[in-house]
Amino acid sequence: MRFADLLDFAWQVVRGYRTRTLLILLAMGIGVAAVVAVTSLGEGARLYVVNQFGSLGTNLVVVLPGRSETSGAMPGVLIGKTPRDLTLDDALALKRSRAVRRIAPLVIGAADVHVGARVRETPVLGSTAELKDIRGMEVALGRFLPESDPRQILPVCVIGAKVAAELFGAKPVLGVWVRIGDRRFRVIGIMARQGESLGFNTDEIVIVPLAAAQALFNTEALFRVLVEAKSREQIQYAKDDVEEILRLRHEGERDVTVITQDAVLATFDRILRALTLAVAGIAAISLAVAGILIMNVMLIAVTQRRREIGLLKALGATGAQIRLAFLTEAVLLSMGGAAVGLAVGQTIRYAAVQLYPAIPFQAPWWALAAAPATAVITAVLFTLAPARRAAMLDPVQALSRR
Amino acid sequence: MIRLTGIERTFIVGDEMVRALRGVNLEIAQGEYLSIMGPSGSGKSTLLNVIGLLDRPNAGTYALDGRDVTGLSDDELARVRRVKMGFVFQFFHLVPRLSAEQNIELPMVLAGIAPAERRKRLARLLADYGLEDRAKHCPEQLSGGQCQRVAIARAMSMSPLVILADEPTGNLDRHTGQDVLAVLERLHHDGGTVVVVTHDPEIGSRAHRRLRMIDGAVISDERAPDGVQERAGGAAT
Numbered sequence: 001m002r003f004a005d006l007l008d009f010a011w012q013v014v015r016g017y018r019t020r021t022l023l024i025l026l027a028m029g030i031g032v033a034a035v036v037a038v039t040s041l042g043e044g045a046r047l048y049v050v051n052q053f054g055s056l057g058t059n060l061v062v063v064l065p066g067r068s069e070t071s072g073a074m075p076g077v078l079i080g081k082t083p084r085d086l087t088l089d090d091a092l093a094l095k096r097s098r099a100v101r102r103i104a105p106l107v108i109g110a111a112d113v114h115v116g117a118r119v120r121e122t123p124v125l126g127s128t129a130e131l132k133d134i135r136g137m138e139v140a141l142g143r144f145l146p147e148s149d150p151r152q153i154l155p156v157c158v159i160g161a162k163v164a165a166e167l168f169g170a171k172p173v174l175g176v177w178v179r180i181g182d183r184r185f186r187v188i189g190i191m192a193r194q195g196e197s198l199g200f201n202t203d204e205i206v207i208v209p210l211a212a213a214q215a216l217f218n219t220e221a222l223f224r225v226l227v228e229a230k231s232r233e234q235i236q237y238a239k240d241d242v243e244e245i246l247r248l249r250h251e252g253e254r255d256v257t258v259i260t261q262d263a264v265l266a267t268f269d270r271i272l273r274a275l276t277l278a279v280a281g282i283a284a285i286s287l288a289v290a291g292i293l294i295m296n297v298m299l300i301a302v303t304q305r306r307r308e309i310g311l312l313k314a315l316g317a318t319g320a321q322i323r324l325a326f327l328t329e330a331v332l333l334s335m336g337g338a339a340v341g342l343a344v345g346q347t348i349r350y351a352a353v354q355l356y357p358a359i360p361f362q363a364p365w366w367a368l369a370a371a372p373a374t375a376v377i378t379a380v381l382f383t384l385a386p387a388r389r390a391a392m393l394d395p396v397q398a399l400s401r402r
Numbered sequence: 403m404i405r406l407t408g409i410e411r412t413f414i415v416g417d418e419m420v421r422a423l424r425g426v427n428l429e430i431a432q433g434e435y436l437s438i439m440g441p442s443g444s445g446k447s448t449l450l451n452v453i454g455l456l457d458r459p460n461a462g463t464y465a466l467d468g469r470d471v472t473g474l475s476d477d478e479l480a481r482v483r484r485v486k487m488g489f490v491f492q493f494f495h496l497v498p499r500l501s502a503e504q505n506i507e508l509p510m511v512l513a514g515i516a517p518a519e520r521r522k523r524l525a526r527l528l529a530d531y532g533l534e535d536r537a538k539h540c541p542e543q544l545s546g547g548q549c550q551r552v553a554i555a556r557a558m559s560m561s562p563l564v565i566l567a568d569e570p571t572g573n574l575d576r577h578t579g580q581d582v583l584a585v586l587e588r589l590h591h592d593g594g595t596v597v598v599v600t601h602d603p604e605i606g607s608r609a610h611r612r613l614r615m616i617d618g619a620v621i622s623d624e625r626a627p628d629g630v631q632e633r634a635g636g637a638a639t
Contacts, residue, residue, distance in 0.1 A: 005511045016499030311495045314456055315509045315556075316484025318477040396457050399495065 001321055010328040014336075020297050021333060027290035028337025028375045029344060034283040035371040036345025036363050041352065042276030044361035049268050051360070059101075060134070060261040061238050063094075063225040063246070067255050084255050085221035088150055088210065090246060094227055097241035099234040104131040105150065105210055106224040109217040113159075113206055114179040115167040122163055123205045124180060126213020134228045137202055142174045142189030145209055153211040157185040161193040162203040180206065181216050235260050280367060284374055291378035294333075298326065298386035302393075309390050310398025319391035326387035327380055334379030338372035345371075403563065403595070404430040404453060409462035411448050411618075422448040423459065424618040430597070432563070435590040437598045437609035445618040446599045447568055453597060454566040455483045467563075484513055488557030490586075492569035494549040496541040496556075502548075503528065503537040506555045513560065527555040531585065547578035554585055564595045571605060583608065 001009075014021050065086040091105040107126035112119050131137070132144040144158055157180065164173050176187050191202040214220060229238035239258050246256050302309070309322060317325075345363065352361045411423035422445045430436065430453070438446045451457035452464070455471065458479070464472045471482060496505045503524055510520045528534045531551045541549055550570060557565055567586060571579030583605060590596045600606045614622040 001512055002514050002516075009511070012499055012504075307495060308497055311497070312508075312512070313480060314483070314489050315512055316480050317512050318480045320477065321512060396451050399491065
């Protein structure tokens with residue numbers, strides 16, 4: 001049988017049995033649309049996170065006290081063993097590396113911030129002037145911490161947008177003295193509103209000079225040291241240098257964890273990809289269900305078209321030709337359903353983009369290829385048994401009126 | 403051309419064995435017009451199906467044009483059937499979603515014949531059977547007689563050796579039935595071989611050779627009108 005005739009024959013069947021066609025189109029369409037929509041959402045989330053992380057400055061290397069056993073651990077993950085303190089001298093020593101542009105030591109704690117009668121328990125971050133550039137932060141009013149000897153206790157602070165709003169309301173902020181813990185600080189700047197952001201949100205914190213924070217929380221130990229490499233290519237050198245410098249300073253012990261932002265990014269990327277894949281897999285299950293529906297519908301068709309099949313055999317159709325006819329129908333229907341599903345899936349994606357413009361919803365190429373392919377393969381697989389049954393019908397019996 | 407020897411065909415119905423054909427011997431030469439008559443259950447349709455390669459005997463041999471076709475596989479039978487046999491059924495068996503001309507084309511499509519050639523043959527067939535203005539209509543828009551003519555055209559589309567008609571007029575009124583029979587007889591007149599199964603003696607008696615069957619055996623095989631009578635073999639047990 002010629003290919004064009006085979007297609008034509010299948011097309012006639014598709015047209016002739018409208019309910020069956022609609023059912024299969026619907027089943028396949030929903031399956032494919034689900035996969036496309038769901039992977040768009042997952043991929044959008046992943047790209048969003050990756051971009052957010054990317055905007056933090058990709059040359060970042062983070063040093064944590066203590067050795068964490070897993071690589072690519074997230075900052076904030078608990079550190080094991082007895083950590084030797086990371087000191088300011090350690091941090092300053094890191095500047096010796098050729099691959100390092102600048103560093104910012106970090107101390108963190110929580111304290112009550114008093115403005116007049118208002119009090120707010122606020123996270124307090126102690127660092128240096130370099131922090132602003134390393135982190136790409138923006139000052140809305142006033143200025144950031146001044147460049148100075150990090151050992152010097154300067155009674156100044158920079159507050160986050162939300163903190164300012166809650167403690168000061170509409171009142172003037174700059175130049176006002178506030179009490180943090182048991183010390184007084186003068187507000188010299190307000191951070192720009194950051195809104196929703198991953199990891200580092202300055203809206204809710206107060207930043208003071210490192211030495212002041214150390215005095216406030218009575219600790220020499222640093223929470224972290226942020227290191228900015230000179231360029232993307234130098235990140236690995238910076239990491240190696242940092243590890244070596246600190247090892248030498250800590251009597252040959254490797255008791256710090258150095259994370260490149262790349263590693264963190266990679267972890268997030270992996271996690272979100274896995275999530276997207278898992279969710280796509282679940283959506284694909286609906287395609288399997290659609291396949292079972294197709295098998296059912298095809299079996300019914302074989303029964304419905306018994307006489308026709310018997311006739312075709314009487315006219316000289318071989319078993320292979322009958323099987324091929326059914327399989328071609330299945331391919332035609334599943335491709336049609338996949339096309340409908342792709343259209344619907346993309347429409348959902350478009351709607352999502354309208355609702356959340358900040359998130360780059362986009363179906364990954366592999367989903368756009370895999371979903372229709374799965375649809376067609378499923379349809380063919382689940383039509384094999386009915387097609388075989390049709391091919392094995394005895395023509396004499398099939399033609400009889402029984 | 404067709405030689406059946408000792409053909410047995412047994413069906414299992416429930417847990418009973420039914421011998422539909424008992425040791426049938428039959429020879430059909432090219433250009434014959436024969437009818438097979440008998441009561442219901444006599445095996446006449448089964449015999450027709452065996453002749454038409456639609457059914458395989460359980461025992462015996464079938465030689466078609468000197469070639470032994472008894473042991474052929476289903477697919478091989480289908481291929482021989484495609485070019486050598488043309489079936490006409492009582493209930494027409496047209497594909498309802500296809501037009502008249504698409505129905506006629508069907509055997510050619512299955513055989514993989516090129517569209518240009520198909521159109522040529524189609525045009526000739528439509529003309530021969532007076533179906534030109536009905537070509538695009540679907541079976542449900544055609545009368546019984548027209549349907550059967552479409553079926554005959556379909557059977558003729560591959561220029562087969564034999565036309566096998568199983569109760570071709572059974573679903574038609576008397577007048578239309580006569581018309582259809584006339585078409586079949588014209589085929590014979592043009593040199594074709596026609597085998598008609600019928601329970602209607604009026605139809606059956608028009609054939610030049612008449613077989614009678616009872617209980618799976620051929621009990622008489624008459625030729626008219628030159629009066630030569632033969633008794634075919636096939637002992638009933």
